[in-house]
Amino acid sequence: MKETTAPLNLAGVGIGPFNLSLAALLAPLTQVNSCFFDRRPAFAWHPGMMLPGTRMQTSFLKDMVTPVDPTSPYSFLAYLVAHGRFYRFLHAEFPRVRRAEFADYLRWVAEQLPNLAFNQDVAGIDFDQHGFLLKFNNDYAVRSANLVIGTGVAPYIPTWAQIHMGSRCLHSSHYMITDHQLQDRRVVIIGGGQSGAEIFLDVLSEAHGKPKEIIWISRRPNLEPLDETAFTNEYFTPDYVKNFHRQPDSRRDRIVRTQTLAGDGASPQTLIEISQYLYENDFLRHKDSNHQYRIMTNREVRRMTRNSTDWQLHMHNRFDESDESVSADVVILATGYRQAVPDCLAPLTGRFERDSENNIVLTKDYQALWDGPAIHRIYMMNAGLRTHGIADPQLSLAAWRAAVIVNSLLDQKIYCTDPAPSPLYWSEASNGYDEENHATPSTFSACAGRE
Ligand SMILES: Cc1cc2nc3c(=O)[nH]c(=O)nc-3n(C[C@H](O)[C@H](O)[C@H](O)COP(=O)(O)OP(=O)(O)OC[C@H]3O[C@@H](n4cnc5c(N)ncnc54)[C@H](O)[C@@H]3O)c2cc1C
Structure with missing residues (x-):
């Protein structure tokens, strides 16, 4: 097995929208050497369900970057401008964008990013004292200090x-x-x-x-x-996710079961x-x-x-x-x-902390708890229904979650991830006051983009 590139800071497995968002937010950050791998020959978003006429269930503003960095060149609006159709799009007043157009936007982002590699099927991931070793089924391997798993659901x-x-x-x-x-x-x-x-x-x-x-x-x-009304949409906000994550395992499970029609x-x-x-x-x-x-x-x-x-x-x-x-x-x-741990993680499977339902436990910044050294982190996308709530498999918080992971990886507040709290009073213990940032509804000042 030949090791190809210099060791990475972060290797991503899978390039669906969730890892794509992370790759887009990492692209301007020269301090991180990252590469994301996908087994497909090129980016494709659920090609088996690209039915004519189908529409997105979420706003086009919940794209790969806008919720945390509206100045990014990888936004849906940047895509419209690059294709010369900004005014036409505006005048057409689509209630929801067609799925085919959003898929084309995602493909356009993928084509511009320098840190993506396609035709790379990650067959196994080992760990030794030098970090993770990703093995591809073409006899090549890549070493990385940290991992982010974005292989989707099964x-x-x-x-x-x-x-x-x-x-x-x-x-x-x-x-x-x-x-x-x-x-x-x-x-x-x-x-x-x-x-x-x-x-x-x-x-x-x-x-x-x-x-x-x-x-x-x-x-x-x-x-x-699907319940798309205003206050149900509050489940799809950073504030709700933070409050949800603070609840004990057994309570979170019960809450998710009551929210089926929101997602x-x-x-x-x-x-x-x-x-x-x-x-x-x-x-x-x-x-x-x-x-x-x-x-x-x-x-x-x-x-x-x-x-x-x-x-x-x-x-x-x-x-x-x-x-x-x-x-x-x-x-x-x-x-x-259903959530599924990809086969390539099999060599590490016994090393994760599990909850009562055998799900891998995720910290609030989406790290899987495992028995390896804390400097080598494994982040997981789309694996946190039980820890982060019903927003986890949806696009609504894709950019926000990616920003949380960037900040965690660099142990630095690169992106602002603390928008104003919800108008709903979720819990006496935390609502209206974010202990990490000391932001209250009255003291909150607008925060967007990189700091
Ligand atoms: C038809 C459909 C429509 C949806 N529409 C919406 C919507 O409008 N709004 C919304 O909020 N949510 C929507 N969702 C939910 C969610 O946004 C999508 O499922 C989203 O694609 C999840 O992204 P992901 O990155 O987790 O995984 P995926 O998009 O599934 O991507 C995973 C990628 O990992 C790759 N991969 C897997 N294993 C390996 C490996 N070992 N090595 C290399 N590559 C690997 C796969 O090839 C794939 O490209 C929709 C879901 C479906 C099914």
């Missing part, structure tokens, strides 16, 4: 579906990158969140042929909207689009061209069996407590994602 495949996976039983993350023909087939979509809703609309659009029947199954009691429902616009489509389908379209569909909420799929030609999905109806089954030629699992 598609969740229910146990009953696992033996059936293939080109006709697929997870939503593969929807647009699997060659599937739906003409005259019975298509079953499982999962009532945003991905399920988008795929339902896409199947109705006949982009892959006109199905014989479309069945959309959800365990939820109804097609439930995991179908967007209200998508639900209206579906409702309007179905109205036109049922009353305005000619009988020969309309779709046969069933939306089955409150159903929990418990088993999936295979006949010679199709599948049977066996479900429990939680509304009337009956057992039911449907037949399918194609099954699409919009069953979400």
